[in-house]
Amino acid sequence: MYRDLFGKTRVKLGLHQHTTRTDGRFSPEEVATLYRKAGYDAIALTDHWVYSEDDCLCGLPILAGAEYHVGVCDAGAGVWHILCLFADRAPDLDRARDFGHVTAQHLIDEIHAANGLAVLAHPAWSLNTTESVKALKGLDGVEIFNTVSRNTARDDASLLVDLYATNGLYFPLLASDDFHHNDHTVATGIDPTAFVMVECDSVAPSALKKAFTEGRYYASTGPEIHLRREGDTFFLDCSPASKVCFHSNSVASRGRTIFGEGITHATYERKPEEKYVRASVTDSEGRMAWSRIIKI
Numbered sequence: 500m501y502r503d504l505f506g507k508t509r510v511k512l513g514l515h516q517h518t519t520r521t522d523g524r525f526s527p528e529e530v531a532t533l534y535r536k537a538g539y540d541a542i543a544l545t546d547h548w549v550y551s552e553d554d555c556l557c558g559l560p561i562l563a564g565a566e567y568h569v570g571v572c573d574a575g576a577g578v579w580h581i582l583c584l585f586a587d588r589a590p591d592l593d594r595a596r597d598f599g600h601v602t603a604q605h606l607i608d609e610i611h612a613a614n615g616l617a618v619l620a621h622p623a624w625s626l627n628t629t630e631s632v633k634a635l636k637g638l639d640g641v642e643i644f645n646t647v648s649r650n651t652a653r654d655d656a657s658l659l660v661d662l663y664a665t666n667g668l669y670f671p672l673l674a675s676d677d678f679h680h681n682d683h684t685v686a687t688g689i690d691p692t693a694f695v696m697v698e699c700d701s702v703a704p705s706a707l708k709k710a711f712t713e714g715r716y717y718a719s720t721g722p723e724i725h726l727r728r729e730g731d732t733f734f735l736d737c738s739p740a741s742k743v744c745f746h747s748n749s750v751a752s753r754g755r756t757i758f759g760e761g762i763t764h765a766t767y768e769r770k771p772e773e774k775y776v777r778a779s780v781t782d783s784e785g786r787m788a789w790s791r792i793i794k795i
């Protein structure tokens with residue numbers, strides 16, 4: 500567990516990991532050991548169409564999870580990868596899958612029926628357009644960063660997140676590794692990288708789910724970030740950063756990006772046309788953190 504800049508207890512979670520249960524290179528025990536040594540407080544095992552229960556492996560709490568998908572490789576035909584997190588049981592999807600009846604909405608609905616949260620994985624890798632995402636009902640979050648999507652140079656989904664938000668879709672934002680330990684991530688040494696920091700003093704799934712649902716977390720590959728609004732002013736606090744960006748539906752550039760050394764505070768004045776504001780920070784090592792979206 501960690502103490503944040505405001506003295507609150509946070510837990511570091513990896514919510515998208517694959518193992519030898521499907522196409523990951525490491526066994527569940529090896530993945531658990533790797534993430535425990537990297538300072539994570541819990542991880543979800545989210546193998547493809549294989550639901551893993553809550554567990555504890557090699558000293559690391561394991562959160563229930565799975566990743567379900569429709570579509571194969573042609574984004575034009577629709578490719579959807581959706582994480583099931585914090586569920587009480589496995590979603591009832593096998594029958595529909597056998598009959599080829601699965602749609603992205605079906606995945607979301609069955610995840611909800613199992614009391615899980617449905618998170619859209621790697622929308623940049625899948626090229627999920629605003630129109631197609633808008634047609635879905637009930638997504639509980641979106642990965643703004645997915646480490647393994649670096650394989651296709653689409654790890655950062657910031658542009659898509661702003662297109663979604665500009666069209667009224669204010670999703671909670673996660674950063675995940677989508678850990679497989681494939682040749683690329685081994686070669687570049689980027690496992691483990693991404694996480695969410697949840698304001699919670701427990702790793703009990705019910706407590707984490709509540710904090711997550713209430714939006715008490717930020718996404719990161721290193722730095723700490725906090726964004727709050729008072730009237731038309733946004734206040735950002737962060738661990739020492741080299742770059743701070745405020746993102747919104749406005750294309751005006753004034754006050755948008757701040758460069759410097761060891762930046763720990765920044766403010767931003769709302770522009771009249773802005774419907775939402777979010778922030779990101781980059782530290783001197785190039786690691787990033789992403790705030791929640793604040794709807795105005």
Ligand SMILES: [Zn+2]
Pocket residue numbers: 566580620621
């Ligand atoms: Zn996926």
Ligand SMILES: [Zn+2]
Pocket residue numbers: 515517566620677678
């Ligand atoms: Zn995955």
